[in-house]
Amino acid sequence: MKTILVAGGAGFIGSHLCEELLKLGHRVFAIDNLLTGKRENIEHLFQNPKFSWIEQDVRVPVYMNVPCDQIYNLASPASPVDFEKMPVTILQTGSKGHQNLLDWARANKARILLASTSEVYGDPLVHPQTEDYFGNVNSFGPRSCYDESKRYAEALSLAHKMEFGVEIRIARIFNTYGPRMRPEDGRVIPNFFSQALKGQPLTIYGTGNQTRSLCYVSDQVQGLISLMESSVDTPVNIGNPAEIKIIDLAKTISEVCGQKFQHEFKPLPKNDPQQRRPDITKAKSLLKWEPAIDLHEGLKRTLAFFKSRS
Ligand SMILES: NC(=O)c1ccc[n+]([C@@H]2O[C@H](COP(=O)([O-])OP(=O)(O)OC[C@H]3O[C@@H](n4cnc5c(N)ncnc54)[C@H](O)[C@@H]3O)[C@@H](O)[C@H]2O)c1
Numbered sequence: 001m002k003t004i005l006v007a008g009g010a011g012f013i014g015s016h017l018c019e020e021l022l023k024l025g026h027r028v029f030a031i032d033n034l035l036t037g038k039r040e041n042i043e044h045l046f047q048n049p050k051f052s053w054i055e056q057d058v059r060v061p062v063y064m065n066v067p068c069d070q071i072y073n074l075a076s077p078a079s080p081v082d083f084e085k086m087p088v089t090i091l092q093t094g095s096k097g098h099q100n101l102l103d104w105a106r107a108n109k110a111r112i113l114l115a116s117t118s119e120v121y122g123d124p125l126v127h128p129q130t131e132d133y134f135g136n137v138n139s140f141g142p143r144s145c146y147d148e149s150k151r152y153a154e155a156l157s158l159a160h161k162m163e164f165g166v167e168i169r170i171a172r173i174f175n176t177y178g179p180r181m182r183p184e185d186g187r188v189i190p191n192f193f194s195q196a197l198k199g200q201p202l203t204i205y206g207t208g209n210q211t212r213s214l215c216y217v218s219d220q221v222q223g224l225i226s227l228m229e230s231s232v233d234t235p236v237n238i239g240n241p242a243e244i245k246i247i248d249l250a251k252t253i254s255e256v257c258g259q260k261f262q263h264e265f266k267p268l269p270k271n272d273p274q275q276r277r278p279d280i281t282k283a284k285s286l287l288k289w290e291p292a293i294d295l296h297e298g299l300k301r302t303l304a305f306f307k308s309r310s
Pocket residue numbers: 007008009010011012013014031032033034035036037038056057058059073074075076077078079093097115116117118172173174175176177
């Protein structure tokens with residue numbers, strides 16, 4: 001049994017990760033300031049004696065009265081609606097917040113995994129994206145607070161490995177979806193389901209020919225755990241390489257809901273990436289990991305969640 005700290009543990013992916021780590025028999029501490037996460041995401045874990053919950057902002061130095069073996073840092077607002085509302089908070093969370101967690105990892109000789117993002121590739125000119133691609137990123141645009149916070153956090157992790165020997169892991173997470181996403185999150189799946197359940201037209205930005213690759217949350221969690229447990233201390237893409245056009249995703253949402261929805265077209269937001277698909281050769285060969293849940297199945301499970309909340 002390991003003692004594991006999950007920063008951002010009350011969020012969408014973080015809460016599923018806490019659940020899985022508890023199932024594996026670990027002692028889990030979740031830290032979260034509930035900025036974009038919800039207490040109800042983890043309330044069902046409160047009766048588990050191996051689970052503890054700390055309401056705290058990671059921008060404040062982290063201290064626990066028990067030593068820990070591993071830290072997962074998932075603390076960061078992650079949706080485009082947040083980029084506009086709280087860009088300074090996002091940059092501080094990726095810089096000061098990650099620094100505090102690296103300090104705690106160093107003090108405990110713990111291994112620390114950063115939840116980085118496919119956004120480090122920006123609007124990629126290389127397709128699919130491999131980990132050695134440096135990206136096509138705008139440092140002065142609407143998404144730059146998020147993209148640059150994660151790029152800085154990756155560099156800060158590497159610096160701590162080089163200077164202090166901290167054991168680091170970097171997961172470059174590609175679009176992940178599933179139960180517990182916020183309906184008002186602004187990302188494509190919650191947008192479509194929220195509109196579908198209200199019987200509204202599905203909003204498509206641009207022509208809908210832009211692509212996304214969507215990974216179901218249980219696959220993402222397995223990927224993160226595999227990376228943490230591996231010896232790989234360089235960035236690894238964790239996502240589902242099955243690529244779909246947004247317009248086709250809208251059609252699939254109609255199929256899963258068993259109802260045909262109209263489409264409403266709106267202008268494409270600035271710097272919205274045109275193509276996203278992870279090359280997961282590295283994860284497959286070094287972690288022996290690949291996604292198992294196909295889009296239809298993942299969407300059915302996600303629909304059940306959104307229905308239960310509507
Ligand atoms: N979901 C995706 O498709 C995706 C893609 C790429 C990267 N990621 C990364 O994965 C992580 C989790 O994303 P998510 O989709 O679950 O988002 P989320 O917003 O549901 O989870 C983030 C959690 O971090 C918490 N948090 C934010 N700032 C904090 C702070 N300063 N101190 C403490 N807690 C803080 C939030 O309250 C929330 O619970 C994020 O770091 C995100 O950048 C997610």
